[in-house]
Amino acid sequence: MSSPLSNYFSAVGIKRLSQVEVDSTLSNQHEFNGTNVFRRIFGTEKRKFTAKFISLTDEEEDVLESDGFLTWYDSRENHPTRSEFRLYYSDTPVIAGAKVNDLLVIGKTSNDNIAVIVAPKNSTSEKQLLWLFGVEEADSKFVIKDFTEDKKDIGFAGRYILSSLGMEQKESASAYIDGLLERFGHKFPTTKEFSDYSRSTVKDVFPIESPDETLMAWLEREEMLFRALEGVIVKEQLKKGFGIDGSDVDEFIKLSLSVQNRRKSRAGHSFEHNLAILFSFNNVLYSHGTITERNNKPDFIFPGIAEYRDDSFQVNLLTMLGVKTTAKDRWRQVLAEARKIDHKHLITLEPSISNNQIEEMKANNLQLVIPAPLFNTYSNTQQKDLFTVKEFIDMVFFKQKQLLSS
Template sequence: MDARLAARFAGVIGKRLSSVECYGEGTSNQGEIGVGAQAPSLFGTPSQIERYGCDYLYLSDTQQIEERDLWITYQDSRRNDPTRGPEWRMTYPRASVVMREARSGDLIWVARDARDRGQVLVVVAEAGSEFAGRLDRILGLEMRLDATVVGRKRQRFADVDLRSTGAASLDADDADLMAILGVEVRTPNESKLDLLLSELAGVPLAGGWPSTRDFSAACRRVAALEDPLSDVDQTMAVWFALTNELFFLYEKYKIQPELDAAFANRSTIDVDAFFRVANSLRGRRSSRAGNTFEWHLADLVSRLGIRGHMKRTLPDGTAPDFIFPSADLYLDPTFQAELLTVLAAKTTLKERWQQVVNEGKRHAITYLATMDRGLNASTLATMRLSGVIPVTAKAFIESDYSAMSNQFMTFADFFEGVQGRQLGAVDWGISLNDLPLLCP
């Protein structure tokens, strides 16, 4: 899926807020944002104060605040001093609930409307939130990867190049975020929905939906990669992106009758029914994303001839997603710990990566496969200190984490390491025929 950002916005600039720009922190009564040298390319160099209509949006993991039909002004604060160069600032209404909620370190974007040049959208995302990571990754500024502590000093805005952003590879939650911003999302693979429905014909349904195992297998068949093992990083990226898009399309196909039955032709909306349907959809989407990712990994593991157990509960109550070369050898105190590999799999992390720290502690390192493209510098540093190494697609490392590529392992490097340790187990005297082969 891809978002048509340039059709929605004439331009976007973004940065981290400092304390003097956050009226709600009480360090300044001005209600001003320093917009720096990037603003004139978007708003020009007027000699007087210019006023724009403005909508404000605040996003965090716990709340969403939207304010419409407010204002924002743009001006050179030194316009009356001919001895000094321009200093461009924007002033927001101090009564704005969004700007009162904003805090130092939060990410802010100022976007000028492409359809109405007199209209501006200001988006503030709480530092470290999932929304901040997603929007920062989509817009391509990589502010989340900067571990610099922001104090009172104003930061400079950076200009978003709407022609080269991360908006060309969206998942379903990204699409929801774009909808909040009023950005149209396109699904180039919409024609493949019929292929998916054909692949799912005859598949057992539970509650009207196929299992994630069957759905992921159907998506891999629709992808029809000639040789999935020729580039495992590319394979994972393709399977993951196509699965996201196909589920987005399949979800709409499946839930339209459900929504029609619940809400169509009703004089009033049953609020309880609305939230019941919404919560059901969100829960299903979250579960689907994680489980299909695990089945894609299991398929590659099987194709590579790697032995191991999936979801085997250990005596300590933990159940790592994958243990290589087997859970039985993991429990054998005489087997060399250096030949074991524990892999967890989570499409998105937030704070949930900490759940894997205590899994598979016979080995000092836990590998964590993820497709999360919004991790920040602080999270990556803490993961490293906790002995957790993130594994992701090479293309994601190059496009989203180029400044911190040494913090990641590619799928190719990870699988090569597992295969090497498996050979070590054979040298140790273990027969491959005695080890479990995953069959996704």
């Protein structure tokens, strides 16, 4: 099912925050500057919008959300010839914590509410937003993008970025529901069981010839099927209510947290399971989830943990691959794993990582591996520093051939 941006936003305005907008010592007007261009979106009548304020960072746990409102009005409404439209915002910690030159996105959502999104300058979050909305760069003036007629599918990368904003659209999996329930009933299987089943429903993929595209097809299908099964199971739990009287708040929160934690855990394990199958298809030797020094547990060691623990084995023939569905602040975790291997590899599904982070990875001898279908979210210059999945497999297999021929 196609997921165009118009399913989420009818239009957005993008700019960089100025000092007068974020410095309370200069202005307490709570207004964004240069908003006359929003007449194309908001019209000319005074309106008050419910707004969700979102502050994104490259630290996963630091995403801040708050509810508020925006008021659109003409400050010269009574002037006979002039108009000056302004956008007033309510007090919110998101704007209070923003800095000069941070990226500001004001989007009118498909349900006629407003999303106000702030991302730090030069961050991965900023780069992802610019890519998502098709803007090369932003300055102090609003750039308006109208998506009402947009029908282009945003793909995996677009859905990934929108999910970080709490915006997710259900994909139709009606053709698979009966098979899911027949196979698993109304309970969650193990992640490996679910990955195996999900892959069996994907046809016309070529894990040897096109490992990048195959991996993404497997992952996208599994995500769709999992959300479908989750929808059935969680809906039943919601109908039953919570606690003795059906309205126990603590029990509801407990369910909500379990859903979120299961999603995160399943996504990471699914990524690893599907990579393991892909490596096996390509006759690549590996160990998965074994322990190295200081009780570290790298995701993959090539050709295996036995070779890694053999002090006589050539270190240059060893490879380590860390697996992270999201990179952001988590990529540093892999640096401490597999001490014997200086030059490490990390595969992630994170689109459009910032130049700063990629340079920092390079400085720490970490090679980034990105599935080829996500390459278009990176600049041409950045792409030169990335490995595709196929390139990684070819590199490991070449080392393996050296080992077998020696």
